[in-house]
Amino acid sequence: MSNTTSTTAAPTTLRVQGMDCGGCERKVESALTRLSHVEHVSASSVTGSVRLTAPPGKTLQRAEIESTINALGYQVIDESVATPGAKESAPWWRTPKGRLVLVSGALLALAWALKFAWPSLGTWPFVAATVVGLVPIVQRAGQALKMGNPFTIEMLMSIAALGALAINAAAEAAVVVFLFAVGEMLEGVAAAQARRSISALSQLTPSTARLLEQGEPREVAAASLVPGQRVQVRPGDRLPCDGSIISGHSSIDESPVNGESVPREKAEGEAVFAGTVNLDGVLEVEVTRSAENNTIARVIQLVEEAQAAKAPVARFIDRFAFYYMPAVVGVALLVAVVPPLVSTMLWSESIYRALALLLIACPCALVISTPAAVAAGLSVGARHGLLMKGGAVLEQLGKLKRVALDKTGTLTAGTPAVTEVESLAADGSAADVLRLAAALEQGASHPLAIAISDYARQQMGEKIPIVQGARALAGQGVAGQVEGRELILVSPRYLQRFSQRSDEVEARIATLEAQGKSLAVLIEGERTLGLIALRDEPREDALRGLQALERLGVQAIMLSGDNARSVAVIAERLGIEAEGELMPEDKAQRVRQWQAQGLGPIGKVGDGINDAPALAAAEVGIAMGSGTDVALETADAALLKNRVSGIAEMIALSRATMRNVKTNVALALGFKALFLVSTALGITGMWVAVMADTGATVLVTLNALHLLRYRFNDIGA
Numbered sequence: 001m002s003n004t005t006s007t008t009a010a011p012t013t014l015r016v017q018g019m020d021c022g023g024c025e026r027k028v029e030s031a032l033t034r035l036s037h038v039e040h041v042s043a044s045s046v047t048g049s050v051r052l053t054a055p056p057g058k059t060l061q062r063a064e065i066e067s068t069i070n071a072l073g074y075q076v077i078d079e080s081v082a083t084p085g086a087k088e089s090a091p092w093w094r095t096p097k098g099r100l101v102l103v104s105g106a107l108l109a110l111a112w113a114l115k116f117a118w119p120s121l122g123t124w125p126f127v128a129a130t131v132v133g134l135v136p137i138v139q140r141a142g143q144a145l146k147m148g149n150p151f152t153i154e155m156l157m158s159i160a161a162l163g164a165l166a167i168n169a170a171a172e173a174a175v176v177v178f179l180f181a182v183g184e185m186l187e188g189v190a191a192a193q194a195r196r197s198i199s200a201l202s203q204l205t206p207s208t209a210r211l212l213e214q215g216e217p218r219e220v221a222a223a224s225l226v227p228g229q230r231v232q233v234r235p236g237d238r239l240p241c242d243g244s245i246i247s248g249h250s251s252i253d254e255s256p257v258n259g260e261s262v263p264r265e266k267a268e269g270e271a272v273f274a275g276t277v278n279l280d281g282v283l284e285v286e287v288t289r290s291a292e293n294n295t296i297a298r299v300i301q302l303v304e305e306a307q308a309a310k311a312p313v314a315r316f317i318d319r320f321a322f323y324y325m326p327a328v329v330g331v332a333l334l335v336a337v338v339p340p341l342v343s344t345m346l347w348s349e350s351i352y353r354a355l356a357l358l359l360i361a362c363p364c365a366l367v368i369s370t371p372a373a374v375a376a377g378l379s380v381g382a383r384h385g386l387l388m389k390g391g392a393v394l395e396q397l398g399k400l401k402r403v404a405l406d407k408t409g410t411l412t413a414g415t416p417a418v419t420e421v422e423s424l425a426a427d428g429s430a431a432d433v434l435r436l437a438a439a440l441e442q443g444a445s446h447p448l449a450i451a452i453s454d455y456a457r458q459q460m461g462e463k464i465p466i467v468q469g470a471r472a473l474a475g476q477g478v479a480g481q482v483e484g485r486e487l488i489l490v491s492p493r494y495l496q497r498f499s500q501r502s503d504e505v506e507a508r509i510a511t512l513e514a515q516g517k518s519l520a521v522l523i524e525g526e527r528t529l530g531l532i533a534l535r536d537e538p539r540e541d542a543l544r545g546l547q548a549l550e551r552l553g554v555q556a557i558m559l560s561g562d563n564a565r566s567v568a569v570i571a572e573r574l575g576i577e578a579e580g581e582l583m584p585e586d587k588a589q590r591v592r593q594w595q596a597q598g599l600g601p602i603g604k605v606g607d608g609i610n611d612a613p614a615l616a617a618a619e620v621g622i623a624m625g626s627g628t629d630v631a632l633e634t635a636d637a638a639l640l641k642n643r644v645s646g647i648a649e650m651i652a653l654s655r656a657t658m659r660n661v662k663t664n665v666a667l668a669l670g671f672k673a674l675f676l677v678s679t680a681l682g683i684t685g686m687w688v689a690v691m692a693d694t695g696a697t698v699l700v701t702l703n704a705l706h707l708l709r710y711r712f713n714d715i716g717a
């Protein structure tokens with residue numbers, strides 16, 4: 001930590017050690033919000049991070065922020081040292097809270113033993129056990145109080161336990177303090193478990209790589225690889241880096257990174273990812289990303305950030321707890337003071353009831369219920385290649401009523417095959433059409449463009465001419481000059497705009513489109529030179545994926561830029577509603593229309609290349625595509641495995657998570673309400689209340705942890 005007042009640009013994320021429950025989060029948040037240069041704070045015990053933004057025109061004062069956090073008893077860790085996923089995850093008995101559990105448990109056991117061996121000692125052993133367990137709690141209550149926040153769980157505990165000692169209920173106090181420590185430790189365990197299930201991903205990347213220098217492999221640290229270097233990967237090895245294959249071919253098991261269970265054949269020129277397994281061939285791979293930028297590192301980072309961003313339901317509970325605590329203290333005061341004044345009840349009796357009330361009012365179970373479940377849901381998703389950027393997205397996914405999907409690259413494999421190349425001019429040949437079209441497509445990234453250039457290269461080798469002044473006509477095609485001719489290659493629907501169309505050409509186009517093919521027509525001036533037909537097959541799991549959506553009660557609709565006839569053919573095969581010939585902006589328009597008609601929330605799934613407007617318009621934009629930058633960075637969620645069924649999986653996971661959260665909240669609130677009432681009425685005493693609270697905390701923690709074992713096979717996708 002530096003002592004100078006450095007300034008940091010907003011927003012900033014700090015790594016903070018020692019927070020392990022919702023109580024800690026709120027303490028840090030309320031202390032930091034008080035600083036004038038901090039506008040918004042969000043602390044996460046799950047990821048061990050604090051995210052801050054400065055109000056407009058101000059900058060965050062890093063030194064003051066650090067000292068504030070440190071004063072609360074947590075440690076800011078130097079970010080440059082902490083790498084994502086590499087955080088400490090000590091076993092519970094090695095954590096401060098775990099040690100407290102052991103120590104106060106031992107003292108408690110000793111106190112009971114002494115009580116039977118030397119009854120004459122009285123309650124002193126229990127007092128000692130209470131005090132030892134209470135010290136850290138009182139300390140934390142005091143720190144929060146100094147920061148201006150009197151309403152903490154620790155304050156509640158301190159008052160209740162000291163009060164219990166005062167009315168000579170030392171055994172109760174000792175047990176309460178012990179159980180509180182157990183509850184706190186459980187929260188820490190749940191958070192660490194969710195964290196571990198993600199950070200474990202980082203261990204998939206091997207620590208060493210076989211760097212190739214002058215053709216000779218040499219062992220180096222994988223973390224030291226830089227883009228441009230070449231490495232050798234033997235069969236059975238894990239890939240040490242993101243890269244592209246320079247020579248060799250092999251099947252690659254990508255399941256560790258994207259949950260895709262079927263190995264993929266990969267050959268020269270194809271991208272490979274760190275952490276995946278090379279199954280059967282020797283590969284020479286050129287490094288394309290350094291270790292801290294590779295796909296798996298970014299996935300871990302995204303999930304950690306996602307876990308740090310609170311779900312709306314978690315924010316609601318935070319606010320709830322904020323008003324709840326003062327209310328409880330108020331009610332406890334009434335319970336203590338009013339009955340002795342208006343009835344014959346003894347002060348000791350009313351105070352005992354009030355203290356019991358305070359003890360059970362501690363909203364521990366409630367506070368951990370949501371973050372633990374949401375963190376677990378996000379982790380489970382990431383391990384199956386379903387990346388969701390935050391609890392808000394996770395929550396929203398389950399509510400989707402309608403999902404719009406692109407055709408090309410989303411419902412289809414996005415690797416169309418050229419089926420026909422035809423000349424439509426009397427003096428031309430099909431070879432000319434292919435040659436000129438391929439030239440136009442040289443720089444284009446559209447799936448059709450890639451298919452046409454690849455096909456041309458196979459057919460005619462490297463004899464493809466150079467294009468000049470090439471420009472993409474978004475959603476239509478490409479234009480440019482080749483061999484001195486001004487050419488355009490477009491979807492037939494724009495034919496009229498550029499040239500005359502004859503009945504003959506028209507008929508040919510209709511025939512090919514009716515076979516479900518996409519067409520590109522080559523035009524020069526007024527003349528139609530020829531056409532290329534391409535066919536893209538639906539993804540192998542498209543039908544199953546759409547049926548799974550239907551079973552979840554979500555309506556799927558295909559929105560495509562491709563020609564209406566071939567869109568209709570594919571839609572028919574997949575059994576969904578569809579609309580074709582839409583420009584990217586039209587797709588966004590449809591989404592907005594549906595929202596206005598109350599058909600939302602809407603999800604939009606695309607390959608992330610030309611459908612940014614629609615992805616942005618939808619409540620949840622889902623990008624399809626393994627490891628592409630666009631997919632990871634632009635959307636709310638991404639399917640790292642290229643599977644349509646991933647959409648239904650995400651929705652099912654979201655619903656399971658929200659069910660888990662609701663069960664947890666109901667459990668926590670139910671126990672609380674029941675025993676608050678029975679304690680206030682004097683039906684149950686402190687013992688029952690404490691057991692109930694610990695019981696609720698344990699149940700809620702177990703329930704959230706259970707979600708980590710979520711299985712996707714029950715959605716049939």
Ligand SMILES: Nc1ncnc2c1ncn2[C@@H]1O[C@H](COP(=O)(O)OP(=O)(O)OP(=O)(O)O)[C@@H](O)[C@H]1O
Pocket residue numbers: 406407408409441444445446448449473474475476477478489490491492518519520559560561562563582583584610
């Ligand atoms: N580079 C290109 N070469 C040939 N045709 C193109 C090219 N770019 C676009 N097109 C034509 O424009 C149409 C619309 O393109 P757009 O990118 O909007 O949709 P798409 O990706 O093909 O389909 P979807 O909307 O289902 O993903 C394409 O179907 C194609 O006919």
Ligand SMILES: [Zn+2]
Pocket residue numbers: 020021022023024184
């Ligand atoms: Zn805490």
